[in-house]
Amino acid sequence: MSRLSISLEEGFTGDAVVVSVNGAEVYRRDGVKTKLQIGLADQFETDVQDGPANIEVTLPTKQISGRTGVDAGGELYVGVSVEGNEIRFRHSSHTFGYV
Amino acid sequence: MESNNEAGITPIFPIFPFPFFPQPVSGLYVWSNLVINPIPLLPLQPLHPLEPVAGAGPLVPGPIIPIGPIFPFRREELRLDVDGRYPQMKASGTSQIGLSGRVSWIANLTAVSGGWAGSIFYKDGSVASFPFTNVKVTAQRPNPFVVPASATVEFSGGGTTYTRVYNFSSRYFHTVSMEFDNAASSTVNLDYNTGSHPNRPASLPVENLTIPEIYRRAGFDVATTAGNSVVPMAGAHADAKWSNQEMHDAMQVHWSQYSASAKWAVWVFFASLHEIGTSLGGIMFDDIGAQQRQGTSIFNDSFIKTPNPSQPASLVAPWVDRMNFWTACHEIGHTFNLAHAWQKSLVDNGHGPWVPLTDVPEARTFMNYPYRVSGGTNSFFANFDYRFIDQELLFLRHAPERFVKMGDALWFDHHGFEQANTSADFQLEIRVDKPSPHYEYLEPVVLEMRLTNVSGEPQLVPENLLRSLENITAVIKRDGDAAKLYAPFARYCYAPNKVALQPGESLADSLFVSAGSTGWNVSEPGYYTIQVALEHGDYEYVSNALRLRVAIPNDRDEERLAQDYFTDDVGRILAFDGSKVLDAGNNTLQAIVDRLPNHNAAIHAAVPLALTTARATQQLTYDGDEAKIVRTKPDVTAARACLAPLVGDARRAVATLGAIDYDYYAARLSDTFAAVGAPTETARLSIARPATKPAITSANAATRQKQKTA
Numbered sequence: 001m002s003r004l005s006i007s008l009e010e011g012f013t014g015d016a017v018v019v020s021v022n023g024a025e026v027y028r029r030d031g032v033k034t035k036l037q038i039g040l041a042d043q044f045e046t047d048v049q050d051g052p053a054n055i056e057v058t059l060p061t062k063q064i065s066g067r068t069g070v071d072a073g074g075e076l077y078v079g080v081s082v083e084g085n086e087i088r089f090r091h092s093s094h095t096f097g098y099v
Numbered sequence: 100m101e102s103n104n105e106a107g108i109t110p111i112f113p114i115f116p117f118p119f120f121p122q123p124v125s126g127l128y129v130w131s132n133l134v135i136n137p138i139p140l141l142p143l144q145p146l147h148p149l150e151p152v153a154g155a156g157p158l159v160p161g162p163i164i165p166i167g168p169i170f171p172f173r174r175e176e177l178r179l180d181v182d183g184r185y186p187q188m189k190a191s192g193t194s195q196i197g198l199s200g201r202v203s204w205i206a207n208l209t210a211v212s213g214g215w216a217g218s219i220f221y222k223d224g225s226v227a228s229f230p231f232t233n234v235k236v237t238a239q240r241p242n243p244f245v246v247p248a249s250a251t252v253e254f255s256g257g258g259t260t261y262t263r264v265y266n267f268s269s270r271y272f273h274t275v276s277m278e279f280d281n282a283a284s285s286t287v288n289l290d291y292n293t294g295s296h297p298n299r300p301a302s303l304p305v306e307n308l309t310i311p312e313i314y315r316r317a318g319f320d321v322a323t324t325a326g327n328s329v330v331p332m333a334g335a336h337a338d339a340k341w342s343n344q345e346m347h348d349a350m351q352v353h354w355s356q357y358s359a360s361a362k363w364a365v366w367v368f369f370a371s372l373h374e375i376g377t378s379l380g381g382i383m384f385d386d387i388g389a390q391q392r393q394g395t396s397i398f399n400d401s402f403i404k405t406p407n408p409s410q411p412a413s414l415v416a417p418w419v420d421r422m423n424f425w426t427a428c429h430e431i432g433h434t435f436n437l438a439h440a441w442q443k444s445l446v447d448n449g450h451g452p453w454v455p456l457t458d459v460p461e462a463r464t465f466m467n468y469p470y471r472v473s474g475g476t477n478s479f480f481a482n483f484d485y486r487f488i489d490q491e492l493l494f495l496r497h498a499p500e501r502f503v504k505m506g507d508a509l510w511f512d513h514h515g516f517e518q519a520n521t522s523a524d525f526q527l528e529i530r531v532d533k534p535s536p537h538y539e540y541l542e543p544v545v546l547e548m549r550l551t552n553v554s555g556e557p558q559l560v561p562e563n564l565l566r567s568l569e570n571i572t573a574v575i576k577r578d579g580d581a582a583k584l585y586a587p588f589a590r591y592c593y594a595p596n597k598v599a600l601q602p603g604e605s606l607a608d609s610l611f612v613s614a615g616s617t618g619w620n621v622s623e624p625g626y627y628t629i630q631v632a633l634e635h636g637d638y639e640y641v642s643n644a645l646r647l648r649v650a651i652p653n654d655r656d657e658e659r660l661a662q663d664y665f666t667d668d669v670g671r672i673l674a675f676d677g678s679k680v681l682d683a684g685n686n687t688l689q690a691i692v693d694r695l696p697n698h699n700a701a702i703h704a705a706v707p708l709a710l711t712t713a714r715a716t717q718q719l720t721y722d723g724d725e726a727k728i729v730r731t732k733p734d735v736t737a738a739r740a741c742l743a744p745l746v747g748d749a750r751r752a753v754a755t756l757g758a759i760d761y762d763y764y765a766a767r768l769s770d771t772f773a774a775v776g777a778p779t780e781t782a783r784l785s786i787a788r789p790a791t792k793p794a795i796t797s798a799n800a801a802t803r804q805k806q807k808t809a
Binding site: 013035037095098 | 375376377378379380381382383386401402403407426429430433438439442445447448468470510511
């Protein structure tokens with residue numbers, strides 16, 4: 001098992017957000033809003049089986065969603081941002097920093 | 100050369116003060132006509148400017164510069180920014196008008212013979228009392244090696260001239276105090292040696308920089324207050340990590356300058372960790388309450404103390420030191436209302452810049468994340484000069500104080516400011532036809548937008564450039580509230596017919612800003628500021644900032660009507676000039692006409708009511724699944740009754756509707772009544788009104804084009 005850290009970053013404006021990993025819902029919250037001075041809305045961690053994993057992020061009320069694939073193993077950090085009608089992802093093996 | 104003074108011989112070279120290097124003229128200059136002299140009250144004397152004199156010698160008073168018309172100014176400031184550290188080639192000023200009026204202005208400057216000159220591109224506040232469009236600035240001092248004694252500004256344009264001499268006050272543009280405190284388990288870190296880490300520009304001077312010095316270079320006279328208070332860890336409660344609320348509480352208790360008022364002062368708090376954890380290196384936590392941006396924090400044990408494993412062991416300490424320093428300067432930058440480099444253009448829930456800004460995601464500024472640029476942290480610091488970029492310096496030094504000062508504009512509201520990418524071909528102005536921009540409670544606000552060709556050549560523009568609203572951005576801000584972005588109920592797509600504007604000729608149209616698809620923008624009593632930007636081709640044109648006042652309700656009747664008036668229905672009816680289906684809104688407007696017949700709002704209400712009842716209409720309705728067209732006949736009697744407020748006082752109608760809309764409605768109502776065979780009504784609508792500046796409006800553009808081609 002690996003620990004997957006997901007950060008909801010830029011572009012969230014009080015949205016309902018649902019995050020699934022390999023089809024299983026791991027996060028659901030309303031009113032997710034980016035704090036502009038740090039570029040971060042929310043963070044959470046979830047355990048995932050080692051190996052390929054699919055992460056899907058959906059904003060139900062805006063009817064937009066995005067997917068990304070990761071290779072889980074060790075520490076993995078995924079940043080999620082909303083740009084217009086698109087969900088964008090970034091991956092890193094190091095923690096993201098916000099200031 | 101040896102001195103021959105002992106022999107009584109005059110030196111060949113004049114004796115300059117030591118150290119003899121040129122002093123910048125940039126800084127703050129002040130003028131005030133406030134004379135406190137109880138007995139007797141002496142007349143004000145104009146200042147004697149000092150002539151620049153080549154070489155040494157006593158200061159020579161020059162001739163008295165004639166002062167223009169005596170305006171009711173009390174205190175004026177001039178910020179001259181033409182040399183010294185990071186010159187922006189700008190002049191800006193603030194002038195107090197009367198007891199409560201204030202105007203801020205900003206001008207571009209280029210060097211000219213004897214000084215600097217340029218055009219004023221930004222005004223804010225009581226701009227009606229400040230018609231000038233250009234400035235010429237000169238500085239007075241006996242030689243270049245002393246600070247100036249004064250600066251003279253010649254204002255011109257707008258049909259008048261005005262000259263003012265300001266006394267030199269400071270080489271800084273503003274004063275700010277900073278207080279640095281730490282949690283019991285943390286330390287305050289205020290400096291960084293730029294030579295301690297090799298990842299830096301080759302041209303970067305090796306020096307020990309401090310946080311106050313960074314902001315001095317940005318133009319602030321930084322004083323540190325109290326400081327080095329140790330905030331007990333009890334403030335962070337059980338987990339020893341700090342939440343935003345806990346830090347806000349600590350600020351209120353431990354900051355020596357804390358008060359519920361806006362001021363140039365900031366509290367900087369060094370602690371171990373935020374409750375978010377190691378991923379948060381710092382935060383401007385003060386984004387709650389009425390006074391925001393007064394406090395910020397840095398977390399010493401966050402990710403900023405952990406470099407990439409590729410850092411050699413010998414460089415870990417300077418790497419950490421550098422990150423701490425950068426983080427602190429970054430967080431303090433947020434208290435000055437600076438946004439991240441990649442967010443300059445962002446408008447969030449009505450909070451945003453006054454004018455369109457450019458995102459600069461690769462900029463080397465304290466307000467960018469080093470690890471976010473191409474090439475990452477190494478690339479960032481290889482080209483970073485430990486400074487703010489020019490658009491940020493322009494904002495910090497020259498924007499109206501309330502946008503920058505801590506505790507004033509809300510976080511992200513009016514963040515950053517930059518001269519729009521504009522050309523000298525056009526000038527955009529917004530105005531109202533009222534003698535003064537004072538509105539009754541419930542009275543809608545209709546602006547006139549006027550785009551004037553100020554170049555020396557004819558210019559082709561789309562005839563509906565202003566009317567389509569496609570390229571218009573309007574921001575409305577009530578004092579003390581968040582700014583609102585105007586969102587019209589509809590945008591119009593017109594055929595791209597063009598008209599030629601001759602030099603000096605204008606395109607004009609009206610803009611109903613009171614209400615839009617996001618609600619009412621002008622409703623509550625108070626002072627409002629409105630500004631409009633127009634995108635045309637590759638350029639943006641920014642209007643003057645119009646200041647207006649909405650009065651308080653006259654009586655309870657107005658307050659009761661307001662509950663039904665400030666609704667989406669009424670906003671739509673006014674915007675679309677009528678509706679046959681929004682019954683609640685129509686009833687409210689009829690109540691305005693019936694119960695407030697002498698109110699300006701009644702004039703606005705009369706228009707859609709008259710237009711709707713005087714016409715035959717058809718509506719698509721459904722009886723179950725069956726579509727039916729329902730036709731209504733004109734009701735001339737009802738329409739005639741609605742017209743009373745509109746035709747009763749032409750001057751008042753023109754003032755509140757605006758001349759453009761008045762002409763439009765007069766013509767449309769005349770046609771409507773003529774169509775139903777009510778010629779007496781059309782005669783009543785042929786009302787003489789005060790002459791206004793000619794302009795092409797969308798209403799007359801087609802006619803004008805026909806006349807030209809005939």
